[in-house]
Amino acid sequence: ETGVTQTPRHLVMGMTNKKSLKCEQHLGHNAMYWYKQSAKKPLELMFVYNFKEQTENNSVPSRFSPECPNSSHLFLHLHTLQPEDSALYLCASSQDSTSGRTDTQYFGPGTRLTVL
């Protein structure tokens, strides 16, 4: 589909569970992103990593914890989530998040998360 893959594609978890989302990009990019997409709402940027360094954390609750071991892999660790956290979680990558206005983001297929 694209050069960005995400696993799992679907996840159902209880509020006391701990789970992790995985993203991998095969495009040689240096920036990776986590977005939350809820119905009829704009994409919400959660975290940005550029050259493995976290550059943005848009006031995301601590029950979401990102990890970026290298420029190709990105994880989102989840614990004690709430039902309102149910959404589509999208990973994206781009060449360099600081390169400015021409930097294009490419998205993975997303993980549909349901919190019971």
Added chain:
Amino acid sequence: QKEVEQNSGPLSVPEGAIASLNCTYSDRGSQSFFWYRQYSGKSPELIMSIYSNGDKEDGRFTAQLNKASQYVSLLIRDSQPSDSATYLCAVWGSNYQLIWGAGTKLIIKP
């Protein structure tokens, strides 16, 4: 609060007609503008980007930008049923982040 506004739709257009999608933004310092298409159950994919005032054409798609009016639009000529999707407008803001609209759902009727 920097915002990007789109009419949520659905916008219904007959097959073969021109579909016109609109987007307004609040950040006057914005420099780059993107249109993404998102099919139901799929992730967004880039279809057009525009940086300068005026029109930019790519096949059946034309992006139009008017920075004075803080307005960007996407025209789809000879609309096909396969164009039915949600179209997301994204604006690279002066805070060095992409600001996203909520999207317009487009339905092309055969």
